[in-house]
Amino acid sequence: MKALVSVKRVIDYNVRIQVKPDGSGVVVDGVKHSVNPFDEIAMEEAVRLKEKGKLTEIIAVTVGGAKCEETLRTALAFGADRAVHVKVDDEIQPLTAASALAAVFKKEGAELFFLGKQAIDDDAAQTGQMVAALLDLPQATFASKVEIDGGKATVTREVDAGLETLEFDLPGIITTDLRLNEPRYLKLPDIMKAKKKPIEVVGLGDLGVTAAAGLKSVKTANPPKRSKGVMVKTVDELVTALKAKGLI
Amino acid sequence: MSKILVIGQHADGKLNSGIAKVVNAAKGIGGEIHVAVFANDGAAVAAQAAALDGVAKVLVVDRAGNDDYVASAIAPQIVALTQSGGYSHVLAAGTTSGKDFLPRVAAKLGVQQVSDIMAVHSATSFDRPIYAGNAILTVEAPAAPAIVATVRLASFQATGAAAAAAPIEKISVDAVIPGHTRFVKLEAQKSERPELQSANRVVSGGRALGSSENFEIIYKLADKLKAGVGASRAAVDSGYVPNDMQVGQTGKIIAPELYFAIGISGAIQHLAGIKDARTIVAINKDPEAPIFEVADYGLVGDLFAIVPELEAKA
Numbered sequence: 001m002k003a004l005v006s007v008k009r010v011i012d013y014n015v016r017i018q019v020k021p022d023g024s025g026v027v028v029d030g031v032k033h034s035v036n037p038f039d040e041i042a043m044e045e046a047v048r049l050k051e052k053g054k055l056t057e058i059i060a061v062t063v064g065g066a067k068c069e070e071t072l073r074t075a076l077a078f079g080a081d082r083a084v085h086v087k088v089d090d091e092i093q094p095l096t097a098a099s100a101l102a103a104v105f106k107k108e109g110a111e112l113f114f115l116g117k118q119a120i121d122d123d124a125a126q127t128g129q130m131v132a133a134l135l136d137l138p139q140a141t142f143a144s145k146v147e148i149d150g151g152k153a154t155v156t157r158e159v160d161a162g163l164e165t166l167e168f169d170l171p172g173i174i175t176t177d178l179r180l181n182e183p184r185y186l187k188l189p190d191i192m193k194a195k196k197k198p199i200e201v202v203g204l205g206d207l208g209v210t211a212a213a214g215l216k217s218v219k220t221a222n223p224p225k226r227s228k229g230v231m232v233k234t235v236d237e238l239v240t241a242l243k244a245k246g247l248i
Numbered sequence: 249m250s251k252i253l254v255i256g257q258h259a260d261g262k263l264n265s266g267i268a269k270v271v272n273a274a275k276g277i278g279g280e281i282h283v284a285v286f287a288n289d290g291a292a293v294a295a296q297a298a299a300l301d302g303v304a305k306v307l308v309v310d311r312a313g314n315d316d317y318v319a320s321a322i323a324p325q326i327v328a329l330t331q332s333g334g335y336s337h338v339l340a341a342g343t344t345s346g347k348d349f350l351p352r353v354a355a356k357l358g359v360q361q362v363s364d365i366m367a368v369h370s371a372t373s374f375d376r377p378i379y380a381g382n383a384i385l386t387v388e389a390p391a392a393p394a395i396v397a398t399v400r401l402a403s404f405q406a407t408g409a410a411a412a413a414a415p416i417e418k419i420s421v422d423a424v425i426p427g428h429t430r431f432v433k434l435e436a437q438k439s440e441r442p443e444l445q446s447a448n449r450v451v452s453g454g455r456a457l458g459s460s461e462n463f464e465i466i467y468k469l470a471d472k473l474k475a476g477v478g479a480s481r482a483a484v485d486s487g488y489v490p491n492d493m494q495v496g497q498t499g500k501i502i503a504p505e506l507y508f509a510i511g512i513s514g515a516i517q518h519l520a521g522i523k524d525a526r527t528i529v530a531i532n533k534d535p536e537a538p539i540f541e542v543a544d545y546g547l548v549g550d551l552f553a554i555v556p557e558l559e560a561k562a
Binding site: 011016017019026093094095098120121122123124125126127128129130132133134136137138139140141142144154157158159160161162163164165166167168169172177178179212213214215216217218219220221222223226228229230231232233234235236238239241242245247248 | 259318319320323343344345347348349350351352353354355356358359360361362363364373377378379380381382383384385386387388389390426428429430431432433434435436437445449473481484485490491492497498500505506516523527528529540541542543544545546547548554557558561562
């Protein structure tokens with residue numbers, strides 16, 4: 001059974017982002033990028049399933065510009081067998097990415113598709129669900145536990161009320177949440193080996209996908225800043241202040 | 249004029265408290281607002297939706313299994329209703345359930361979803377957070393065929409009670425429901441305390457609590473204040489409390505009147521979840537903790553001494 005894992009190149013989660021003064025976006029040039037952390041969890045889960053003998057092949061896929069090759073190399077170092085790079089030069093939005101990913105999933109004849117539950121740049125949290133919709137396949141989002149057995153997936157999901165369990169018939173789409181696993185540290189030999197693994201480059205046109213109409217970005221702004229308040233010395237002082245404001 | 253469909257999410261016979269906020273967001277768009285209740289038997293939930301100010305009509309779609317809100321089953325029904333009803337907007341609460349089913353609706357309608365709207369500028373222009381709320385993006389969405397959006401609940405007040413209840417109509421929708429996905433179970437944390445997302449006051453504990461036993465002092469303070477209880481990701485990952493208590497970018501985003509961050513350093517991802525709290529109180533032994541940069545009141549010291557004293561004096 002083949003699995004597809006999508007990986008997105010995003011600004012590293014440790015970087016404090018800067019909004020451009022002209023409001024046209026955030027500063028991306030010269031800023032450290034890495035694999036979207038939720039996608040690393042997706043990658044790790046697929047590798048663990050392969051190690052358990054549940055998968056025969058893992059294909060990493062990304063949709064993006066030339067620099068996304070690094071992202072795919074990281075996925076290959078994790079343990080993907082090969083990769084597909086859907087090369088696009090313009091910024092694309094979730095529905096277009098989902099159309100491209102759905103086309104790759106179909107073309108590869110994969111049965112499982114792991115994606116991070118959201119990318120930490122646009123925080124849209126849509127792509128996995130959209131892939132499932134476009135392919136009319138099951139979805140289990142926000143997964144914190146995944147079991148694959150007998151043509152079925154049993155997935156525990158992190159929901160507002162607690163933990164929900166869903167079961168679906170394969171093929172299907174799973175989006176991964178933080179507590180699903182802890183991604184491994186990559187070792188140098190794996191990083192070296194990844195350099196020799198094949199990456200197939202395709203365009204949207206090769207997949208029969210045209211970019212969907214998107215949301216227009218009007219401006220990007222800094223959030224309203226919270227001002228630093230006062231430091232109190234004692235509990236009494238705190239209680240007096242909160243009572244004076246009618247808060248307790 | 250806009251015709252807005254609000255999805256009336258619910259659980260245990262109760263309309264999700266966030267729906268009153270979604271209706272308020274819909275009022276900001278302007279137009280005729282309908283709430284759709286998808287349930288096994290939606291009568292009780294529909295009555296609650298009909299009592300919200302601004303709602304013109306409540307539509308009830310009864311179907312065995314709808315209570316489970318499995319995305320692949322709910323989405324086709326919403327798509328069918330959107331198309332047959334000629335709606336210009338489809339809005340859902342940005343809960344884990346709304347985030348699950350609504351992108352499926354958007355994809356089927358062939359549109360991008362506007363995720364987590366936090367302000368409405370016009371019928372087609374909205375603000376939404378990106379980079380964990382560290383930047384705010386204003387977007388303009390194409391009006392046709394429809395605008396599909398989740399609403400960030402922390403950003404809107406609830407609409408009030410209606411002077412007269414809106415009419416309720418039972419309808420059926422023409423949708424094919426796939427049988428490939430089955431709801432197995434929900435392990436819910438039962439609690440007598442106010443629900444985290446709608447509580448006026450929230451007390452959260454962090455890694456500094458050190459154990460689930462020590463977390464007891466947080467519960468005691470919360471009970472004294474009739475507050476909900478939250479936790480940082482570090483406290484959840486350390487196993488002190490269950491995951492549904494996590495406050496932050498990857499947990500719950502909340503906007504209480506009063507928030508206590510106790511033994512929480514204030515990582516960016518936690519701050520993203522409490523930015524809209526009216527008043528933040530931070531208690532931490534480290535005077536350099538980033539939480540103090542955003543707190544309205546800060547108190548440096550040993551939480552194990554401060555919290556019981558606070559409980560006694562509050």
